[in-house]
Amino acid sequence: MSKTSRQVATTTPPLGWLPWTTLAVSVVSLAVAAYLTYEHFTAGSTLACPDTxxxxxxxxxxxxxxxxxxIPVALxxxxxxxxxxxxxLPAVWRTTSPWPSRVRLASVIVGVGFVCYLIWAELFRINAICLWCTVVHALTLVLFGLVVIREALAPID
Known part of the structure; x- marks a missing residue:
């Protein structure tokens, strides 16, 4: 292996399954959020969820x-x-800059905090639960777990 090959290998470690799973969960979550945003702006009744x-x-x-x-929560x-x-995205996971991982971690922490607020609102203020919202909440928690695990396993430079 040449010196150049070894340098590339040390600066771009293999991604493993966690980042790919994070991408998949993010895409699915984006789709559900897009649906909820569409429903919000069209005042749709196609939520496929009981209304009583x-x-x-x-x-x-x-x-x-x-x-x-x-601002609509769905948006x-x-x-x-x-x-x-x-x-x-794989290219963002591979970057040697520490900023994408910091922004990713900060984002999911804020996301989980917001999910906690929304769950509180559903349970104690609205007295109703939205199944689609619950899917988004669960996916956000999964995303949080994946990012935290990846950060915990990441080598310290």
């Missing part, structure tokens, strides 16, 4: 908690997951 009782997507997605600082989720897709 505890499980009530319409009640959740039209509540005062469906906006944060005047915030769409932006978050679009950013996570970019931050989860």
């Amino acid at each position: 009782g505890v499980v009530n997507c319409v009640k959740v997605t039209t509540s005062q908690y469906s906006k944060f600082a005047g 915030l989720g769409l932006g978050f997951f679009a950013a996570m897709v970019v931050l989860s």
Whole structure:
């Protein structure tokens, strides 16, 4: 192996399955967030979720908690997951700069914090649960776990 080959090997470690899984979860999450954003702006009733009782997507997605600082929560989720897709691309994982991993980690920490706020709102303020929102919450928690595990396993330079 030439010196150049060894340098490339040490600066671009193999990705393994965690970053690829992070990308897949980000893409699926982006799709669900896009659906919820579409439903928000079209006032759709195609949420495929009951609209009576505890499980009530319409009640959740039209509540005062469906906006944060005047911005639809679904749109915030769409932006978050679009950013996570970019931050989860193989080229971004391979970079030697520490900034993408820092931004990725900070983003999922903020994402989980926001999920906790939304779950609190569903359970204690709206008194209803949205199944689609729960999918987004679960995927955000999975994404958080994957990023934290990857950061914990990453070699320290």
